[in-house]
Amino acid sequence: MDRIWEALDVRARAVADRPISALFDDPGRAAAFSAREGDMLFDYSKTNIDAETLDLLLNLAEAVGLAARREAMFTGAKINETEGRAVLHTALRNPAGSVQVDGRDVMPELRATLVRMRAFAEMVRGGQFAGQGGAITDVVNIGIGGSDLGPAMAVQALAPYHDGPRCHFVSNVDGAHVADTLKGLNPETTLVIVASKTFTTIETMTNAATARDWMAGRVADPAAQFVALSSAQERTAAFGIPAERVFGFEDWVGGRYSVWGPIGLSLMLAIGPDRFDDFLSGGAAMDAHFRSAPPGGNLPVLLALVGIWHAQVLGHPTRAVLPYDQRLARLPAYLQQLEMESNGKGVTMEGTSPLRPTGPVVWGEPGTNGQHAFYQLLHQGMQVVPCEFLVAARGHEPELAHHHRLLLANALAQSAALMRGRSLDEARAIAARAGFTGAELDRQAHHRVFPGNRPSTTLIYPQLTPQMLGGIVALYEHRVFVEGVILGINSFDQWGVELGKELATALAPVLAGECAGGGLDGSTRALVAFVAGQAES
Ligand code: F6P
Numbered sequence: 459m460d461r462i463w464e465a466l467d468v469r470a471r472a473v474a475d476r477p478i479s480a481l482f483d484d485p486g487r488a489a490a491f492s493a494r495e496g497d498m499l500f501d502y503s504k505t506n507i508d509a510e511t512l513d514l515l516l517n518l519a520e521a522v523g524l525a526a527r528r529e530a531m532f533t534g535a536k537i538n539e540t541e542g543r544a545v546l547h548t549a550l551r552n553p554a555g556s557v558q559v560d561g562r563d564v565m566p567e568l569r570a571t572l573v574r575m576r577a578f579a580e581m582v583r584g585g586q587f588a589g590q591g592g593a594i595t596d597v598v599n600i601g602i603g604g605s606d607l608g609p610a611m612a613v614q615a616l617a618p619y620h621d622g623p624r625c626h627f628v629s630n631v632d633g634a635h636v637a638d639t640l641k642g643l644n645p646e647t648t649l650v651i652v653a654s655k656t657f658t659t660i661e662t663m664t665n666a667a668t669a670r671d672w673m674a675g676r677v678a679d680p681a682a683q684f685v686a687l688s689s690a691q692e693r694t695a696a697f698g699i700p701a702e703r704v705f706g707f708e709d710w711v712g713g714r715y716s717v718w719g720p721i722g723l724s725l726m727l728a729i730g731p732d733r734f735d736d737f738l739s740g741g742a743a744m745d746a747h748f749r750s751a752p753p754g755g756n757l758p759v760l761l762a763l764v765g766i767w768h769a770q771v772l773g774h775p776t777r778a779v780l781p782y783d784q785r786l787a788r789l790p791a792y793l794q795q796l797e798m799e800s801n802g803k804g805v806t807m808e809g810t811s812p813l814r815p816t817g818p819v820v821w822g823e824p825g826t827n828g829q830h831a832f833y834q835l836l837h838q839g840m841q842v843v844p845c846e847f848l849v850a851a852r853g854h855e856p857e858l859a860h861h862h863r864l865l866l867a868n869a870l871a872q873s874a875a876l877m878r879g880r881s882l883d884e885a886r887a888i889a890a891r892a893g894f895t896g897a898e899l900d901r902q903a904h905h906r907v908f909p910g911n912r913p914s915t916t917l918i919y920p921q922l923t924p925q926m927l928g929g930i931v932a933l934y935e936h937r938v939f940v941e942g943v944i945l946g947i948n949s950f951d952q953w954g955v956e957l958g959k960e961l962a963t964a965l966a967p968v969l970a971g972e973c974a975g976g977g978l979d980g981s982t983r984a985l986v987a988f989v990a991g992q993a994e995s
Contacts, residue, residue, distance in 0.1 A: 459521045462514055463814070465847035468509050468770045477911050478506050493755045494748045498919045500757050500928060502764050504877045505844075505913040507627070515763040516753050518944060524759070532749060534559045534710070538950035539807060545950050547715035547935070550707075551741035551928065559710060568707075568719075575705055575723055576731040578685075582649065583622045590677040594623050598639060599724040600669060601653030602629040602661045605687070607795050608717025608931075609653070609724045611788035612737070614805055618785075618854040619729040623649070627724075628669075638669050638964040645676040650940045651685045653721050655713050657693035660963070666697070676934060687720040712902035712950050714795045715935060716785050740928025748936045749986050758936030765941055768844040778836065779822035782849040782869035783922060793934055799940045799963055800949040807946055811904020816945050817938075819855045823848075826868045835907050836876065844916040848930070852921045869916070880908015 481487050481503070491503035491512075507515070530537050534544045534557045536591035544559045551567050563820070582594050599609055606629040613625045626643070628636045650669050654662040665685075673680035686694035686704045694704045705720035717725070718741060726734040753759045768774045779790050801817025823831065825847075836843055849869040853862035885906035886899065894902045917933075919926050942949030968975040968986055971993075975986050 459518070462518045462521055463771075466511070466518070466767070467515050469514060470771050473506050473508065473511070476506065477503055477915055478913060479910070481506070481508060493757055493760055495751070495757045495933075496743060496929065498917065498926070498933075500758070500760060501916045501918070502760060504873055505764055505767070505915065506911075507764065507767055512754070512763070513769065516759075517769060518766070519753055519759060519763065519940065521945070522944050524753075524940060524943050527634040528749065528939070531939065532745070533557065534564070537622070538712070538948060540948050540951045540953070541709075543950070544710040545712065545715075546708075546710040547718055548741075550711065550718035551738040551932070553738070554743065559708075562868065564710070565899050571705055571707070571720060575720060575726060578703070578705075579622075579723070579726045579731050579734075579852055582727055589645075589647040589649065589683050590679065591644060593647065594649045595647040596643050597625045597649045597651060597724055597727050598628060598643070598669065599625065599651045599653055600628045600636075600665045601651075601660055601687075601721070602659055603795060603799075604713030604716050605653035605655065605659075605662065605721055605789065607714070607792045609722055610871050611786075611792040612717060612722070612725045612927060613728050614933075615785045615922060616729050616737075616924055617726070619733050619924060622727045622730060625724045625728045628665050629661065631664055633668070636665045640669065640672050640887070645673040645680075645683075648673070649683055649685065649727075651687060651724055651725075652694075652697070652699070653687040655689050655707070655711075655716065655721075657686070657688045657690040657697070660959070670698075685723065687723055714799055717931070729924060736924040737928040740923075740925035741931075741932040742928075743925075744929045744936070746931035748932075751904065757933055759940055760943065761915070761933065761937040762940035764844075765818070765937065766944055768913065770814040772842075773815070774818065774842050774844055775815070776821060776841075777844045777846060778828075779820060779846045779847070780825050780828060780869075780872075781822070782825040782847065782865050784824050785922065787824050787849065790814065790820070791824075791931075792931075794820050796934060797938050799952045799955070800944065801942050801947060802954065803945075803947040803949075805947070812945060812947065814945065816947055817941065825849075825872065826865065829872065833872070836912065842912055845873070845876060845912070847914060847916040849916070849918055850920065850922050850926075851918060854921070873914040873916055875908070875910075876912035876914050877910060879908040879912075880906065881909050 459856050488501065488503045491507065492499060492501040532548055534546055536542055536544050538545050546557060549555060549557050549565065549568060554564050556563055557815040578587065588594060599606065606627055610627040626639050628639045645788065652662065652666045671682050673683060677683065681698040684699050686699040688694050688757055689709060690705065690707055691704060691706060705723060707716065707719045711719055718738060722734065748756060748758045779793050781789050797820045798818055803816050804813050836845060847869050849866060882903060885903040888906055889899045889902040938949055967973050969989060975983055978986065
């Protein structure tokens, strides 16, 4: 395997000065360096990957035993080795399937929960389950991380399909979030969903208690309008939520992979159970593709290999995800958790230091807004940021088709411009046309040069339907998995979030003046003193 990495390094040096655009001398390049799954087209031809590099990357995937690892995941092996857990979010979107964990078929329980979710969603949407002041008009999902980002992203993405109650999301422990969200809602017609796998997360439990107090002032029985999505049935009972309104899931569903099950209840309420099924079936279709398509035409494998080439071979430390879809505004944040909590690791499965950098920084914003903010750096900044464009061929507003054409034109133009760049000669001609001459022409021209040769991929699909969104999310999940396997890390734990939580728990009573901050570093002590000074003044 080391030999393959070394060969990739050699390859990177060999092609360093070759413009990506030169690869298009081959008229078959766009077709050869793209792949399809269903109606989705993934184009990675605007990268510096050629046939030789692709072969090496595919060899790498084979050498790490990707196929066996993938089968282990789908069949319920405990591949999350540091937590001793199976990784089976794929089972959530294939309810007709059968998977054994510890010799037990886990599917009957999963199916029973889905049936209960569906029945509950239908009752809420049909008004048979009502608040104490009438039919439910608003749903407030209280959760954080995977218990927020998935449903928040998907509810916004699928706005054209909403025909249920309005959905709101509260995640931050900052009281501003819950206060701003509840302001203007009617407690008598609001359903509160407390979404927390562990039911211990301090942000969620604090916000849930605040929401319960808010409701208690106005309705006789607040608990009657609360639902819990959690694996911790004893804790949900202690909070006062009866078992019939608790939708559970097992420890083999990781938080950032949980939108497909009970954590997706707000999405089901918003778009209805049938469309939620479409979302699941889009994910399931991507699973089937990932499991069976040959690596060279396998979208998650290819997306991962492009990522490995850019981050671990060429050393680009970040990548931008750029959905040209305002309704995918939360996708970058969703992918930040999915990718960075999964692969932002500094230790291999064996407990050793990784030999290459692990997961890159993932960031982004929808186009075209980003174009008027950070694209300056993408085009002319001194660090190369590989870009991942996503765009639908059609919008949902036929009467605004001209908007969509402009959106598409911008998406396609940006990837073309990043690759093509603008030479000094072209820039000189532009400066001359603007009236500059002599030394000033030269100076002005340099500011108008674009280095180009900046790689990007484009995922394009007909329309952002529930099914399509399911496919896109599953595609990215599997991409993270493949990259994790190649890097030899565990993509399914998140020990790195623990230390900050412990220190926050210790600091809260210090800030409340209940105990001294013994053992604090000098900076933190000074910050605590500043806060204390504000309280006195
Ligand atoms: O931040 C760590 C984390 O455990 C995430 O992985 C998870 O999605 C989030 O907190 C919320 O956890 P829970 O659903 O248990 O409240």
